[in-house]
Amino acid sequence: MNPLALEAQMCFPLYAAARAMQRAYRPLLTELGLSYPQYLTMLVLWERDGMPVNAIGTRLHLDSGTLTPLLKRLERRGVIERRRRAEDERVVEVYLTEEGHQLREQAEQVPLQLLCKVDLPREDVAELRTTLTELLARLESA
Amino acid sequence: MNPLALEAQMCFPLYAAARAMQRAYRPLLTELGLSYPQYLTMLVLWERDGMPVNAIGTRLHLDSGTLTPLLKRLERRGVIERRRRAEDERVVEVYLTEEGHQLREQAEQVPLQLLCKVDLPREDVAELRTTLTELLARLESA
DNA sequence: GCCCATTAAGTTGCGCACAATTAAATAGAG
């Protein structure tokens, strides 16, 4: 087979599936008033509130060039607050507002709704998740 | 486990791995003078030359809002030409230039180089590709 | 032939990603 064929490679299905996933999330997230990357950022903050921009970036593999404007939009949206750390003025810590905390309850339903849309066997999903995480690790280290 | 945890969901590994893949491709594609989506577009054209914008879009799941400026950049780059179809002036057909054809030979090496970077067992890659294609199909139909 | 629905590309506007650079604060060597 042609080694350059779209379907012969892993990269295109990965690219296409990632975008299709975002499209599947979009209607659900629109109800929350969040974009997909904003939703991921909120997931991080719901896990641990008050994280520095830096730490959020490490978690999501994003840099300040992406996060700074994204966080400003989340702040305008009213779900977070950005505060300079008093002991080290370089660091900006990100805190959930009351509205940000409340939004979590609405968000709880999202993952299940999504899984229904996908309708893949539970174990296939788990295995895909594992393999992708493995792939990610190898790509990061290379 | 917290259902909203990043690692509990499939969406984040998919998002992160897709971006890590693009980062892994970047240095290889920079040598060809192409971005990642431009490379995918060239893959489509190397398979079949002279495709209408529309058909390229179907193949890559992209619309004219993305493709039109991308194709203009590929044209400036000198690897393609855009020509209106004579029998139907609505259609723009995309043709490889001589340079575009030649670029294919350089590109032939890219997929293998990438697989080396990833260094996953051959059958894992094949299975991942299959599962992602399946996932894509289900997301598209939903 | 005329009108209207359809189809194809292009345009506009916004929000990521990411490279490269800048600005500001801190830490550490001497």
Added chain:
DNA sequence: CTCTATTTAATTGTGCGCAACTTAATGGGC
């Protein structure tokens, strides 16, 4: 204590992705 290197965000510029809309050409009903 001072000077320099490091760390952290922010800024700038480019190229996607995609929704919404516009423009232009075609086709089909009458």
